Amino acid sequence: MGFIGLGTMGQPMALNLVRAGTDLVVWNRTASRAEPLREAGARVASTVAEVFARSEIIILMLANAAAADAVLEDADLTGRIVVHMGTIAPEDSQRLDSAVRAGGGSYVEAPVSGSRVPAEQGALVAMLAGDPKTTDTVRPLLAPMCRETIVCGPVPDALTMKLATNIFMLSSVMGLVEAFHFAARNHLDLGTLRTIVDNSQMASDISRVKSAKLATRDFTIQGGAADVLKNLSLVAGAARAAGVSTPLIETMHRLMEETVVLGHGTADFTAALKALEARDS
Ligand SMILES: NC(=O)c1ccc[n+]([C@@H]2O[C@H](COP(=O)([O-])OP(=O)(O)OC[C@H]3O[C@@H](n4cnc5c(N)ncnc54)[C@H](OP(=O)(O)O)[C@@H]3O)[C@@H](O)[C@H]2O)c1
Known part of the structure; x- marks a missing residue:
């Protein structure tokens, strides 16, 4: 091979x-x-x-x-x-x-x-x-x-299927990013949030990896923000072509663009937290 x-x-x-x-x-x-x-x-x-x-x-x-x-x-x-x-x-x-x-x-x-x-x-x-x-x-x-x-x-059914799975994966991780941002701005303890999320029924392999990163502000790359932006663009393009409504993808696309423009394209895509912080500052 x-x-x-x-x-x-x-x-x-x-x-x-x-x-x-x-x-x-x-x-x-x-x-x-x-x-x-x-x-x-x-x-x-x-x-x-x-x-x-x-x-x-x-x-x-x-x-x-x-x-x-x-x-x-x-x-x-x-x-x-x-x-x-x-x-x-x-x-x-x-x-x-x-x-x-x-x-x-x-x-x-x-x-x-x-x-x-x-x-x-x-x-x-x-x-x-x-x-x-x-x-x-x-x-x-x-x-x-x-x-x-x-x-x-x-x-291309495997690639179209991959884009469908991306909608689920990206919305769940970006939901976690927003949860950590909301908790931090409300002066909650992020380690406690991590323990609760990791033990909740929403916990998954990826949520545990990303909650650890968000709790410690470790943005070293696993899935890069620029690559995620590419993936969001692929889903948005395929959705437009098929006339399918994808409001979550549009919102995440805007946020990931801001993340990359802020200079975090080669960071992990949980660096979208910094784009949320920039919006609030
Ligand atoms: N990272 C993830 O979490 C993830 C998850 C699932 C799927 N994917 C997908 O998997 C693919 C690879 O992702 P990755 O994270 O491994 O990307 P990556 O780290 O950026 O690696 C990209 C690879 O493509 C090569 N390359 C780029 N342009 C080239 C060119 N013009 N000619 C020849 N080689 C070229 C690079 O070579 P050099 O080393 O010379 O730059 C490198 O080997 C992408 O399509 C990505 O969307 C990524």
Whole structure:
């Protein structure tokens, strides 16, 4: 297998594949990010073309559709299966699907729910779309990275499904951000709020991680604000295209834009707390 894109998500995902015994060839635009993979036993290719020459199935975990376009430009796709795991617009994924098939390959969408910590724990939830025979081939290979792999239908249904899950995940975390802001401005003890929220029926894996960050004002990146803004834009675009009303997404989009404009694009998206504070100051 090949793996291209060793960023915040790609690096722990690829490490889990290698540790599970997958024979992996990796490449990353910034070469230094491949070193932990080399140490773990992966082969590090010096070009994209080399990854495609040495692998039958190639995972892409890249920032956006433009990055995928750039990578696929240098690839011989004949007989290859491209597994696209990043989050991009459904129409961009359809375009990639056509391009890969035109190049003689097959294409599977496999966007994931879960951020850096679930990626490290091999506890992502992958949504798959594509030709059923190809998704059947790919599904078991994703197991070392995923708690669940769920087939959603033809391309781009997995990406549209991913956007639906984003609405739920982002609204719940942003609700937590607003709760901490409200509590702080009312001079409540944030450690106590965290204990209550963590023990409540609303608690989840992500709420516990984010409540710890909010209680201690630790905005080190897990899910970056700029990436969340991209995701909010993707949902808003898909909602507009389908004539679907998404008022929560619109509100969160405005707040995340403010967060990025304030200079917190590379912080965790719970830094939206600072945008709320700026509104109140
Ligand atoms: N972070 C999360 O919580 C999370 C959760 C679920 C899904 N996702 C999605 O997963 C994807 C990856 O996210 P991430 O957090 O890992 O992003 P990231 O840390 O920014 O990593 C992006 C990767 O894309 C590469 N890249 C960017 N532009 C490129 C180009 N033009 N040519 C070749 N490579 C290029 C980067 O290479 P360099 O190292 O050279 O910059 C890096 O390997 C995104 O689509 C994101 O929306 C993220």
